[in-house]
Amino acid sequence: MKYDHIAQKARLALTLALGVFSLYPLGHLQAQPANTAALAPPAIEEFVRRPQFTEMLASPSGRYLATTRAISGRLNLVIIDLEKRSSAGITSFNDIDVGQVRWVGDERLVFSAIEINKPSGQEAPNAGGLFTVSREGKDFRQLASTAAQLRRNELGGFVALRYQASIPGTTDEIIAAGALGSDDSFELYRVNLLTGRYRLMTAGRPANGISRWILDSKNAPLIAVAEGRSGSTLIHTYYRANLESPWKEINRFDSTKPPAFVPLAIEPDGKTLLISSNEGRANMAIFRYDPEKQKILELVAEHPQYDLGASPMGESLSSLVRDPVNGRLLGIRVDADTLQTVWVDEEAAKMQASVDASLPGRTNLISAPRKRLVVSSFSDRSPGKFYLFDADAKRLEEIGPSRPWLDGKLAAVRSFRLKTRDGLEIPSYYVLPSNYKQGDRLTTIVHIHGGPFARDVVSGGRFGSSFGVLEAQVLASRGYAVVLPNFRVTPELGSSIYYAGFGTYGRQMLDDHEDAVAWAIAQGFADPKRVCISGASYGGYAALQALVRPTNPFSCAISGLPVTDLPFQQTNADYSQSQSARAYWLRVIGINSIDDPIAKSISPINHADKIKVPVFMYVGERDTRTPTSQARRMADALRASGNPVKEYLVGKGEGHGYGLTDNNIRLFQGMLQFLETTFPK
Numbered sequence: 001m002k003y004d005h006i007a008q009k010a011r012l013a014l015t016l017a018l019g020v021f022s023l024y025p026l027g028h029l030q031a032q033p034a035n036t037a038a039l040a041p042p043a044i045e046e047f048v049r050r051p052q053f054t055e056m057l058a059s060p061s062g063r064y065l066a067t068t069r070a071i072s073g074r075l076n077l078v079i080i081d082l083e084k085r086s087s088a089g090i091t092s093f094n095d096i097d098v099g100q101v102r103w104v105g106d107e108r109l110v111f112s113a114i115e116i117n118k119p120s121g122q123e124a125p126n127a128g129g130l131f132t133v134s135r136e137g138k139d140f141r142q143l144a145s146t147a148a149q150l151r152r153n154e155l156g157g158f159v160a161l162r163y164q165a166s167i168p169g170t171t172d173e174i175i176a177a178g179a180l181g182s183d184d185s186f187e188l189y190r191v192n193l194l195t196g197r198y199r200l201m202t203a204g205r206p207a208n209g210i211s212r213w214i215l216d217s218k219n220a221p222l223i224a225v226a227e228g229r230s231g232s233t234l235i236h237t238y239y240r241a242n243l244e245s246p247w248k249e250i251n252r253f254d255s256t257k258p259p260a261f262v263p264l265a266i267e268p269d270g271k272t273l274l275i276s277s278n279e280g281r282a283n284m285a286i287f288r289y290d291p292e293k294q295k296i297l298e299l300v301a302e303h304p305q306y307d308l309g310a311s312p313m314g315e316s317l318s319s320l321v322r323d324p325v326n327g328r329l330l331g332i333r334v335d336a337d338t339l340q341t342v343w344v345d346e347e348a349a350k351m352q353a354s355v356d357a358s359l360p361g362r363t364n365l366i367s368a369p370r371k372r373l374v375v376s377s378f379s380d381r382s383p384g385k386f387y388l389f390d391a392d393a394k395r396l397e398e399i400g401p402s403r404p405w406l407d408g409k410l411a412a413v414r415s416f417r418l419k420t421r422d423g424l425e426i427p428s429y430y431v432l433p434s435n436y437k438q439g440d441r442l443t444t445i446v447h448i449h450g451g452p453f454a455r456d457v458v459s460g461g462r463f464g465s466s467f468g469v470l471e472a473q474v475l476a477s478r479g480y481a482v483v484l485p486n487f488r489v490t491p492e493l494g495s496s497i498y499y500a501g502f503g504t505y506g507r508q509m510l511d512d513h514e515d516a517v518a519w520a521i522a523q524g525f526a527d528p529k530r531v532c533i534s535g536a537s538y539g540g541y542a543a544l545q546a547l548v549r550p551t552n553p554f555s556c557a558i559s560g561l562p563v564t565d566l567p568f569q570q571t572n573a574d575y576s577q578s579q580s581a582r583a584y585w586l587r588v589i590g591i592n593s594i595d596d597p598i599a600k601s602i603s604p605i606n607h608a609d610k611i612k613v614p615v616f617m618y619v620g621e622r623d624t625r626t627p628t629s630q631a632r633r634m635a636d637a638l639r640a641s642g643n644p645v646k647e648y649l650v651g652k653g654e655g656h657g658y659g660l661t662d663n664n665i666r667l668f669q670g671m672l673q674f675l676e677t678t679f680p681k
Contacts, residue, residue, distance in 0.1 A: 041477035042409050047470060048664040050116050051402040053078070055376060056386050059106045060324070062372040064135060065399070066109055068098045075116060077101065077109070079135055080399075082372070082388065090137035102163045105171035107135050108193060110143075110163050115659070130161045130176065132193040141196055144178070164188060165215055175201065175219060177212075184228075185210040188221050206238040206247035212316070216266040217327045223263050223273070227255070227314065231579025233587065235314040237263055239291040241271075250294050255314045256502055256587040258495060260284065262310035264320055268327050274300065274320065276309025283307050283494040286319070286332065300329075305427065306336045311491035312498050313453065321348075323368055330368055335492065337415040337427060338460030339363050355389055358396055363460060374399075380413035380461040406463065411476040413461025413469060418485050420515050422508070424500060427493050428516065429457050429484040431472040432525060442481040443679045444526035446516050446554075447471055449484070450537035450561075452501065452509060453588070455492050457484050467536065467657075474668050480675065481525050485516035489588065503590025506566075506602030510546050517553045529555065530679045534671075536560030537626060537656065540617075544604035544634065547611045556614040556678045558671055561626050561656055564634040565606075566599040574624040605630065608637035615645045616674040618667055620654035646674055 053069045065080040071089050075097035080087040091098060099114035110132045130144040144161035161178040172194055177186045185208055189198040202213065207226045214223035224238045224247070237251040251261040259279035264286070266273055273289040277296070284307035288297040301308055309319045309332075321331040321341065331343040340363075343349035348369040355364045355375055365376040371391050378384035383403040387396045401407060411434045418428040436442070447468045449456035456468045461484075463469055472482035486493055487509055489501020501509060513533065520526035533543045533554045540562030547557055563569045571594065575581040582594075591598050600606055617635060619628045628650075635645050649670050651663045658664050 042406060044474060044665050044668045045661075046405050046409075047474050047477075047668070048661055049403070049405070050075070050661075051383070051464065052404065053400070053402060056080075056374050056399065057101055057103060058367070058372075058374050059103045059135075061106050062370055064103075064106060065374065066101050066103065068101070075114070077111065077133070088137070090133060090135070091140075100163075102166075104132075104166055104174055104193065108139075108171050109133055109135065110174060110193070112162070128160065130163070139194065141193065143176075143191060143193070143196055160186070161189075161191075164213070165219060167219060175215070184208060185226075186213070188213050188215075204247075206240075206249070207236060214263055214266055216270050217268050218270075222266060222270075225263065225314075228578065228580035231583055233580060233584050235262075237261060239273075241292070250291050253314075255312070256499075256584065258312065258499060260310070260312040260314060260495070262314055262316055263289075264309050264316060265322065265327065265329075267329075272297070274309075274329065276307070276316075276319075278307070278312055278495040282496045284310055284312060301332045301342065303334055303336065305494050306334060307492045307495060308332065308334060312495040313491050315491070317492065321368065335458055339365070339458075339462075341365070345369060351389065351391060354394070355387075355396070359387075363462070378459070378462050380463070381410045382407055383410070383463045403463070409477070410463055410473055413457070413472070413484075415460075416519070418487075418512070418516055418519060420488070420512050422511075424488060424497060424512075426486045426488070426490070426497055426512070428486050429461055430520070431461075431469075431476045431482045431484070433476050433479050433481070436481075436525070439524060441527040441530075442479070442525055443530040443532070443675065444481040444483060444517075444520055445471075445475055445532045445534050445558075445675075446483045446485065446513060446520070448513055448533065448535035448539035448542045449486070449490070450535065450539050452487070452489050452505070452538040452542075453491055453498070454538075455486070455490055457486075471534065471668075471671075475671070475675075478672055481520070483516050483520050483526075485513065487512035487516075502587050505589045506545055510542060510549060513542060513546055514549075514551060514553055528553070532556040532558065532675065532678070534558035534560075536562075536618075538563065540626070541604070544611070544615070545602060545607075547613060547615075548604055548607040552613075554613065556616070556674070557611075558616045558618075558674065559631075560618045560667075561620060561623055562604075562617070562631055562634065563626050564604050564630045566603045567594050568630050569626065570594045570599075572627050605634050605637060608634065608643075609641040611638060611641070611643060613643075614674070614678050615643070616647050616649075616670065617645050618649035618651065618670070620651045620656055620658065622653065623656045625656035646677065 053067045056065045056067045067078050068075040069078045074093050076089050077091045077098045078087055078089050096113040097116045099112040101111040113129045131142050133140045161176050164177045165175040167173050173192050176189050176191045178189055179186050188201040191198040202221055206224055209226040209229045210224050211227050212225040213221045216222050220243055222240055226236045233255050234252050235255055238247045239250045240247045253261050262276045264274040273291055275287050275289045276284045278284045285302035286300040286309040290297055310316045319333050330345040330348055331341050334340045351369050359377050362377045362379045367373050373389050375387040375389050383406050385401045386399040411431050413429050413431050415429055418426040449468055456466050461469050468484045475482050491498050517531055521528050531554055533546050535543050540559040543557040543559040619631045635648050647670055651658050
């Protein structure tokens with residue numbers, strides 16, 4: 001792999017091509033409604049085009065902003081000097097894109113790599129890694145090799161290295177979490193950014209399979225979380241009072257059963273934990289916890305519907321907003337129907353209120369309070385704009401939009417509660433064309449997300465972070481209605497919804513999809529004779545298996561990256577070598593062995609003769625998550641039964657998902673042509 005590292009000659013002195021700063025007195029900046037009905041729909045290229053620039057991250061002093069911008073066809077690192085009102089590109093990569101960025105003081109940054117227009121999955125070998133560079137574009141160093149997945153490279157050494165924390169008093173070193181090629185655990189290392197040398201901080205770890213460490217305010221690793229040991233679905237939490245104390249296990253739980261226990265942070269006193277748990281309740285809430293007595297002390301925050309702090313799967317959510325200096329809890333983010341921040345800190349609450357008054361009807365994310373901070377502002381119809389907030393001057397300055405070509409052209413993403421036939425109420429979404437007239441019955445697509453335990457629509461349907469929302473916006477722009485239902489086993493929507501999914505794969509999960517159709521028809525916008533089911537991965541499976549049922553309400557299916565043969569999938573997928581992954585899947589399906597007859601009975605490959613409606617299929621040529629041979633066999637079975645697929649699209653070079661812009665354009669063009677042919681106007 002070769003990199004055109006830091007082009008000293010080409011340090012791009014951008015004269016803020018991002019756009020000139022626009023100044024607004026606080027309280028006078030109002031969003032102007034767009035007349036979307038009069039606008040021509042965006043070209044498909046506009047939907048799949050990469051953002052003008054990404055999230056902006058302020059340096060510790062607040063003087064500088066770090067962002068990425070397309071330079072020579074790649075996302076490169078750009079630094080904005082807020083005092084000089086100037087910007088400069090400090091990297092000029094031509095074969096990778098700058099990914100997640102972190103400041104180390106005001107003078108140095110670390111970042112990972114991504115590939116924004118390359119095949120997805122394992123065919124993107126340049127993703128990952130860890131790099132460092134000074135704010136002025138000097139002292140560049142690659143700290144860890146890139147790899148698409150956590151696997152040992154030919155030279156050995158790190159297969160993963162990720163930023164964990166800064167170290168007070170120095171900008172030459174950071175703490176990073178890394179997995180060595182010979183082990184299944186992440187360790188913590190003190191990494192010197194100038195030399196690349198590292199020193200182990202977690203010798204004598206309490207167990208194998210460590211996936212996460214939590215540091216106290218003095219950067220001592222006092223919490224370790226292990227999972228997947230001996231092929232089980234158990235998650236273990238270990239604690240020690242200080243570096244000299246012995247480790248002890250303070251909790252273990254099964255990620256498929258309640259109650260869940262997920263450590264989030266160590267409080268500034270060094271003795272109290274913030275945890276997320278659903279013990280004795282229907283969803284995850286945040287508590288203070290005494291690890292010595294192994295006792296919950298008090299409730300910190302809860303939500304009547306959504307999980308806070310962590311999902312019951314054991315995955316920590318980005319819920320806590322903490323003071324970067326002392327670790328004090330300042331606020332809690334709740335990704336509910338829209339993304340909200342509940343501030344514990346009074347100063348932050350006042351700043352939030354001021355910003356919200358100036359940017360009404362939008363989600364406005366601010367960081368820890370200080371005199372000058374960046375505001376990330378977006379809504380379901382606006383992909384995002386960035387502002388600089390000056391608390392002393394009480395002034396907002398617009399820095400620029402991320403996707404200006406889509407502002408005012410997106411349809412509203414509306415929330416609703418899907419009431420299932422057995423009594424669950426599941427937060428879900430739908431999208432109607434911007435020019436929809438009450439009473440019109442539209443061709444409707446029900447998009448089923450993947451996983452199935454993978455929440456898709458987040459941040460109130462913000463564009464850019466959800467494949468379902470992307471598909472919905474493309475289709476809505478062409479006059480279709482789209483329903484984005486969640487369903488049992490979807491995490492974060494309330495633990496009772498997650499646990500209700502186990503043992504229902506291919507059965508009650510499909511009931512939920514049918515209930516979404518009934519809801520859309522009852523609302524008056526869905527034509528019951530023109531409803532299509534769509535989805536990828538699990539959604540691709542659901543799209544096919546739904547057609548097998550005698551209660552099938554769908555007139556066509558768009559099936560992407562599908563599972564069609566459960567026994568084949570569980571023995572040939574890329575996760576099939578993981579005992580814990582296989583055990584988890586058996587719990588989801590509700591069987592003790594993949595040889596159970598249920599697995600075959602709910603595999604669409606065995607019921608192709610029951611599928612009588614048009615089918616569109618798409619796959620990734622090199623997909624190892626849902627190996628494509630089962631999709632090809634499904635297409636062959638449909639042809640043999642007299643109902644050949646209308647189109648079988650192969651994403652050249654792609655893995656589990658489409659990463660190439662051209663492939664995404666072909667995909668949506670194919671979908672639209674399929675729908676137009678199936679439902680001629």
